[in-house]
Amino acid sequence: MKYSGQVLYSLSGVAVLFSALSCSGKKEKSATPYNIVYIMTDDHTAQMMSCYDTRYMNTPNLDRIAADGVRFTNSFVANSLSGPSRACMITGKHSHANGFTDNTTCAFDSSQQTMPKLLRKAGYQTALVGKWHLESLPSGFDYWEILPGQGDYYNPDFIRMNNDTVQRRGYVTNLITDIGINWLENERDETKPFAIFLHHKAVHRDWLPEIKNLSLYEDKIFPLPDNFFDDYNGRLAAAAQEMSIAEDMDIIYDLKMLAVGKESRLKSVYEQIIGRMTPEERKAWDHFYDPIIQDFYSRKLSGKELAEWKFQRYMRDYMKVVKSLDDNVGRILDYLDKKGLLENTLIVYTSDQGFYMGEHGWFDKRFMYEESMRTPLIMRLPKDFDKKGDISQLVQNIDYAPTFLDLAGVPVPEDMQGISLLPLLKGENPKNWRKSLYYHFYEYPAEHAVKRHYGVRTDKYKLIHFYNDIDAWELYDLEKDPTEMHNVFDDPEYGKVVDFMNRELVRLQKQYNDTFALSLNKFMME
Structure with missing residues (x-):
């Protein structure tokens, strides 16, 4: 194999092919199926992308994707944890339905139906490079190289398809990009559409920068979030x-x-x-x-x-790791441009969840609160799509699988729980679009001691139930209290809102068949 520079073998980012569906009924269908380049990072939060938030750092290459395409302003995950989030993405199902609820108790059942398998069956060539983190070997990919577990930043090991493990010299973010570009340039079948998944280790704890970037941002002083010294009054789990x-x-x-x-x-x-x-x-x-x-x-x-x-x-360490990530996104964009692939390729950038940058005094994720449930999602659309700018509808990572299948012309299985985003990418504004999102976090007791909980989020409110060794309910008015500091569940003025939100919670638990969570809801209404 040929690699640019010193390359470590890693899980190649699967390039997903999109079918020849036009953005508008007024346009002719593309004669060639669309490719997909799906770039996913670990723990990269929207606060640290300048196309979302200009307070902290500049991310010019990520901004290129948003500027040339669309930015989702209400993008969320179903379970804010690395492995479960990835399982939701490739299955189009919530954690209880795909069986991978947390990182500690099981391996992902790789024999089950997944989006890459369906794309491959339909004629796409699929690849995965980087972080897999599902405790089983990948399936449904023509090519893969993955990091063992969390992987390492420096001179990391990679597991290859023949199940051997090799150590490669270099910085992990550069290596994943090298391997992905090598597959695109030298390994893929150019007669087939491709879907490549580039899953980066960055920006995961413990934020180890590329050596050449050690001195960056040392002169920056960051303002503390207003709730950095949160006392968690009225929020037992917090x-x-x-x-x-x-x-x-x-x-x-x-x-x-x-x-x-x-x-x-x-x-x-x-x-x-x-x-x-x-x-x-x-x-x-x-x-x-x-x-x-x-x-x-x-x-x-x-x-x-x-x-x-x-x-x-x-903050400085986190930014240094993002800098290398942004540089490597630029490498991918430049390669696709040089090879004339941009016009027929959907480029997706997202993260497996958000992250706390000092809000509530925290780092990490897990909670259903905004900073970790919310995740960045930007897309550069193929030439047949006219949609530009912001998309404000509520979307979730269970939507990616049906979207990719829909664009590829592959029937979306009825048991997938997500919704295709294709109408939104066409610039449509469906009146029957979802009005709420369901969330369920399971990993407790475990690192960081975040209690198990489930809940529902609408555009205005969020209702959460913490359970297991605790029984606590929280309601937030997101318009009046966007930083979620004031639990108003017991406030008589919000009695009707509590009733409405719990009815919506029960509706979603029934819709998604989360019978266990439904059984815990003492306020369940018929």
């Missing part, structure tokens, strides 16, 4: 979490403050991670971090000062 920047962000593992005689819970894991560096990389790493480490321990910070210091380092 108070019980273990994802606080102040209390739970590991000073060595997360913030790289490794020094002789200093200990932390995750120190040994961090030492293994940076142990993958070459001597040259480690020298550059130590040259950059040693002065910061010395300064940090000499200051003996505590309390709010320590929390604010941790926040600043977290």
Whole structure:
């Protein structure tokens, strides 16, 4: 195989082919089926993309996709956790229906129906590169190379289709792109439409930047979110979490403050991670971090000062990892342009969920609150599609599978629970579009101690039920309280809203056949 530069084998991003359906009934169908390039990152939140939010950083290549296509302003996930989110995406089903509810208890049943399998059966050539994270080997792909588990940032291992594992030298974001471009250039059958899935490890914890970007953003000072020092009044589950920047962000593992005689819970894991560096990389790493480490321990910070210091380092590290990601999105766009593929290819960029950048004092995801349930979704559309700008309808990651199948001219199976986004991509405004979204999170007890919960979100309100070792209900008025600081479930003024939202919750639980959650709803109404 030929690779540009030093390439690590990784799960190739599946390029999904879209069928020759026109954006408007007034136009002729494209004579050639559409290709799909699906780029998904891990934990990349909309706050850290300048096409969504200009407060923090510039992402010019991601912005190219949005500027040339569409930006979904109400895009959400069904279960804000890496593996379950991926299972929802490829099956078009909620977690209870596809069987992969959390990262700790099971492997994904790869024998079940998935969107890549159906595309392949219909004549598409499918590929997957990068993070799989479903505890079983991929199926339904003509080509794949994946990271074991979470994968590593530096000189990572890749599992290949013959089930051997190889280590490749380089930075993981660059390597995944290298492998994907190599497949597009040298490995695919050019007589077939393609669907390639590029699944990046970035921007996952613990935010290890490309060596050349170590010094970036060091002069930036970030404003604290208004609710950084949230006291979680009236929100029992929020108070019980273990994802606080102040209390739970590991000073060595997360913030790289490794020094002789200093200990932390995750120190040994961090030492293994940076142990993958070459001597040259480690020298550059130590040259950059040693002065910061010395300064940090000499200051003996505590309390709010320590929390604010941790926040600043977290934000800088996160941005450095996004910088490499954005650069590599640019590489893909430039390659497709050079090869004349842009006009006949749908390019999708999204993440497996959102992430907290200090809101409520947190990092990580899991909760049904806005920053983690919401996920970025931008698309560059093929030439036959006129739609540009924002799409405001409520969409969810269970919608991707039926959308890709619909565009490819493949019948969408009746048991898929998502909705094809094709009408929205055509510029239509369906009157019967969904008015609410269903969410269910299962992974507890586990890392970060986020209680199990399910709920419903409309354009104005959100109702959540935390269950298992807790029985707590929360209601938020998203128009008056967009940062979800005030639980108004017990407020008499919202009695009719509670009634309406619970009826909608029950309706969705019945529609999606989540019988377990339905059985827990003591306010269930006939």
